[in-house]
Amino acid sequence: MQPPNERPNRRASSLATRLFVSATAWVVVILLITGVVLSSVYRSASERAFDRRLNLYLRTLVADVATPDEPPDKQMQSLGEPLFELPLSGWYWQVTRNDGEKPDVKSSRSLWDKKLPNLEEHGNELTAAGIRIGYVDGPEGQSLRMVERPVDLGADGKYLVMVAGDASEIFEETRAFDYYLGGTFAALSVVLVLTTIFQVRFGLAPLKRISDAIADIRSGRAERLEGEFPVEIAPLARETNALIDANREIVERARTHVGNLAHAIKTPLSVIVNEASSRGGDPLAAKVLEQAEVMRDQVAHHLERARIAARLTIIGTVTEVAPAIEALRRTMEKIHRDRGVVIDVEADTSAKFRGERQDLEEMAGNLVDNACKWAESRVFIEVLVERAGNAGMRSGVEAGPLLRIIVDDDGRGLSPAERAQVSRRGQRLDESKPGSGLGLSIVVDLAALYGGNLTLGSAPIGGLRAELVLPGV
Incomplete structure (x- = not known):
């Protein structure tokens, strides 16, 4: 993910640079050609004046x-x-x-x-x-x-x-003329270059305002392009606002369709489950119940993906990370109170996630919940912000500000083969632990939708480390 202001400003500055270089090149070429022509004309005039003087002496001698x-x-x-x-x-x-x-x-x-x-x-x-x-x-x-x-x-x-x-x-007069002409043209070039710089910057100022406004929309600081623009730029601003409105309308329709589909599927599934539950001793009913639960999990998973994908197209959603993680810590401590797991949090207060809060809570919640299930006594959550451009290349995310959420536990940890297994949908290492096996796969899928990723490794405190990388602001 690119920083909000970097790419539009870089494009605007690139256009300004091209215009400036092009204008400067034309100024230099025109002045050079003009200088050569004027020097040639002056030399010819000097020769003609000299020749008239010689011809006067020649006619006298003749x-x-x-x-x-x-x-x-x-x-x-x-x-x-x-x-x-x-x-x-x-x-x-x-x-x-x-x-x-x-x-x-x-x-x-x-x-x-x-x-x-x-x-x-x-x-x-x-x-x-x-x-x-x-x-x-x-x-x-x-x-x-x-x-x-x-x-x-x-x-x-x-x-x-x-x-x-x-x-x-003749030569001295021409040389003196060239010297003064060069000095004059050099001064003129400086004036023209400064004038060109002023014109380019002044002329492109509305485009820079638009690029800054679009960057504010992308980062969540604004919802529309506001302000007055020149007549030449105003249609661009109007069409951009119309595009944003159309995008919101499409997303709202998609949400409505996803909700309708969820309701339409859940009702028949509930009927099937109820009918199968009423036949407790029937092996067929047990199989129907088993497959219905699988269908319910799969439907919930894919509907959630569709909901997130639709929501991702909304421009300008930003979530404060530290408050969300703190609320998640309190919730998980209550859920796992009987196991006595202590959850420590160290979060950068400036960390922001480019997305909606419920998506962040779902991804981080799955990781913290898994850590609490497998931890002996302690879970450590760390939230970091990386602003260097290389960070994106190291993590596989597009260059820009990155949000890193690291969840460590002091459990038994996982081998490389087990890490690969648990990332697959429905795979569970211990059937005695509650859950459907979809938690980590949901995190992987949601992170990928946001352009991020999830990596598993060894935690310094002895167990498993889950590192979630997401686009930041």
């Missing part, structure tokens, strides 16, 4: 190349960028006339004695504007963003005009 009549001291001097004068600055221009036997190369002072690589040789194709754009390695290993344009002036010659800039500007 204009200078196209005006060969310009005095030599004025040519290539109109770029207005000091970095072209600084050696190996990362900003370079180069004009190559390649229609002669030996190319004539003019370059910026920043190139010093170096030359720029050719984009055509790197596989870059001409764009619709008639230029090539790409990244190349510079003279000092710098990464350069370069633009080049072939210029054909006819009789005035063919030129290749190239302008290159330090691409680290």
Whole structure:
């Protein structure tokens, strides 16, 4: 048996966890995709801005190349960028006339004695504007963003005009953008995760209320789902209450049918017994009386099982164990007063049985009655509560709070074979003792109906130990 709150709450928390993980995963995926797209867009924008700057210098150089009549001291001097004068600055221009036997190369002072690589040789194709754009390695290993344009002036010659800039500007700007973007998205992720946690917990709060209320019904603290629920959850609460009402109605009908059947069978049996009793010396009458008693015992036993099985379907029945055991002790001491048997009880006052009191009294009463019949002078009853999950696995009962009722006597005890025999219906070891032999079998059957069990062993005080394990609260 599971604890009243554990399983529903675990299911609710599992749903909350799944929703939270799913929402968080989607948030992370969306932010990652958005971050990659924004970084790519910003890098493209930075490259376009850089390319516009390079193209401005390129058009200026092309204009200078196209005006060969310009005095030599004025040519290539109109770029207005000091970095072209600084050696190996990362900003370079180069004009190559390649229609002669030996190319004539003019370059910026920043190139010093170096030359720029050719984009055509790197596989870059001409764009619709008639230029090539790409990244190349510079003279000092710098990464350069370069633009080049072939210029054909006819009789005035063919030129290749190239302008290159330090691409680290693009990379640094993109890196700075990525850094700030990552920080912003990290903060946004935290806010979104916290918002998701709040929404999941707030959204599932009504379900948790329902699970707690159902746990209260199972443990006997409530009979119905009470309170106001959101419109989306209210139908679930109504149907649950309707199911509980229908269950009670079915159980009540079953009880009525069991009572009617008991009355219908007992009356013919009583007639048979009376008729047979009136023929005292007839062997047939004696046999009829014997079998009628067997039938009466069997009918009582199975009707009791049917009654218990019907009652077990009622939700929320809980019995205090200590008062029931104490009342049972007083009753048994009166019944066995002539034998002088002392009954000691040590019961956990917090022990509760998940079932009806009369069923607990019937099971415990059979065990105590048997112990008193076989005891020499003493019977000891101990009631324990085990709340550990492993206890259920050790006893064979479903994990959860367990109620253990241990009845020891100081009689002669039983061998393993005798223990197996007395657990079978109608089996008695000593015909001199009163009873029908159904006591322990009834206990075994009723305990099984509640998901519990009965084990027999040796008692520390010398006789038989009967240990009854039942679902607790």
